[in-house]
Amino acid sequence: MPRPVRVAIVGAGPAGIYAADALLKSELAADPGVSIDLIERLPAPFGLIRYGVAPDHPRIKGIVTALHQVLDKPQVRLFGNVDYPNDLALEDLHRFYDATVFATGADADRDLPIPGIDLDGSYGAADFVSWFDGHPEVPRTWPLEAEQVAVLGVGNVALDVARILAKTADELLPTEIPPNVYDGLAANRAVEVHVFGRRGPAQAKFSPMELRELDHSPTIEVVVDPEDIDYDEGSIATRRANKQADMVSSTLENWAIRDVGDRPHRIHLHFFENPVEVLGEDGRVVALRTERMRLDGQGGSVGTGEYREWPVQAVYRAVGYRSDELPKLPFDALTATVPHRAGRVLENGTHLPSLYVTGWVKRGPVGLIGHTKGDANETVACLVEDQRAGRLLAAADPAEDAVVAHLRERGTDFTTWEGWQLLDAHEKALGGAQGRERVKVVERDAMLDASASDLRTP
Missing domain, CATH: 3.50.50.60 (FAD/NAD(P)-binding domain)
Structure with missing residues (x-):
């Protein structure tokens, strides 16, 4: 029986979440189905929205509401506080996933x-x-x-x-x-x-x-x-x-x-x-x-x-x-982007199988947040086409719990979508005590504690 296509998206900012949304709306979602893991270096998701938008622009931060709806989907998991390539190397991504989309942005x-x-x-x-x-x-x-x-x-x-x-x-x-x-x-x-x-x-x-x-x-x-x-x-x-x-x-x-x-x-x-x-x-x-x-x-x-x-x-x-170079991926130092064709990662003009990019690491830091939707749609269309044509490198260990076991074995203190909801509630409680909507938690350890991150959960 065909299993769902396993896709990793490295970066849980708007670009990565829009890519997840595009996958959920693609033909892969119906047959054979798609299973998506968002891999985020920071303990909390939302990237540019949380850490790149001025605090006196709550209107722009309202985009988080739409992003929440994607992360609430049962086909999507969040692994926060997980670093590429230290916690998950390129060979690990190939092992656990049929395709990887890099959406690491530009900070x-x-x-x-x-x-x-x-x-x-x-x-x-x-x-x-x-x-x-x-x-x-x-x-x-x-x-x-x-x-x-x-x-x-x-x-x-x-x-x-x-x-x-x-x-x-x-x-x-x-x-x-x-x-x-x-x-x-x-x-x-x-x-x-x-x-x-x-x-x-x-x-x-x-x-x-x-x-x-x-x-x-x-x-x-x-x-x-x-x-x-x-x-x-x-x-x-x-x-x-x-x-x-x-x-x-x-x-x-x-x-x-x-x-x-x-x-x-x-x-x-x-x-x-x-x-x-x-x-x-x-x-x-x-x-x-x-x-x-x-x-x-x-x-x-x-x-x-x-x-x-x-x-x-x-x-x-x-x-x-500008984007930072991603280890083991080609990089154009002049444009500070990953070379690609319509989102397919290129090395010397040849597509590296199962590897894709979207967002600012793909096209450079131009346009508004909403423009990343078009990037995501283009990249996902290529990924779907490659899957239909049999061009993806099938994961050697595609079970959903395999990546969890790997992170636990490494001692990686990862957070989850449920953990974000705990952190979100904690920040709102801090704000409520002062008559404010939210007070942001800054220290990584404090974020992990509030998230009840995986390894800290009894």
Whole structure:
């Protein structure tokens, strides 16, 4: 009698869960059936939603409700606190599963090769986001002594960094931030945050809603220089073709012509300023040097040869995320992605049987969370096609309890979907005691204890 197709998905963030959902909706779900294990390095699922979205954006975190519905399916299991390749190596995945989909995302900062970027006081935005989101693998404290701060980049992550730096700790207290983050932000000395983009308003990558929300805080004054409102033919064409770009440009125009108020903290949005060097003294950041840019007629920008120095004591680069290399898988260092064709992992142009990718490790860190659904559908379609054609490498030990026995033998303290529900209830109870929806647990051991993880369960 045919057995279900066994599929491992490495990464239990949105990309991995969307892949599980696509498998459950594929023809494999009916005949011969599909059994899915989500393998997650952290004790809790949801990846970017839990550890990459600012705590004052609960609307975006609402996506978790839809992801819950997938993980509630009986064909899906979660193995949290399980690391690839230390707890499950590639040969183990081939042994227990007929196919493996890697959905490990992108949570490292892209490099910005300018002089001084490695000075003390220069940080990656991804690291800061991980800190204020309570990631268990980052330090519990963050240096927030700078009064003037530069943020490099004009995307939503740059907005998140600028907003968290400019808001007061008490404004963020109603959110799920853990105590160490509240204490750190309460000591934050930033009063001016400068956000820099090298092109114009029409080329900014902000989402219109996130941009407008920047102005909602009673403690933050958003300032735009009227001289930065400029468009060439390429920019005008972009506004006509892209409703979001037009909305962003209109918001920035309105801010540029209004009177500047007296709120205690300010976020300055600068355009046509290209960061060229971080300046330092005694090894620490003291200023940022930028070159003034101008539009080239096509929506791009060229340097004018005019330079300016901005006194700042900290610099955050928000110029994009990159994926980490996955051991024993091919990797394109230039794009920081796994080479693939429609989701099939390629080595020297040849598909490595039973191996697939989806999400940002497949296509790079572009697009919104919802865009990963299309990635998942494409990848799963290839996996289903390969299964129907007999191209999958059949698992040598496909019994569902085989991987459990392997992890127990290794002494891996793994968590489960039921464990997440316990942790979820625990965090909500912590929040309820303070009149908040949730207080996030940060320490890995505390997460495991609250999850009653497998090896800790009598």
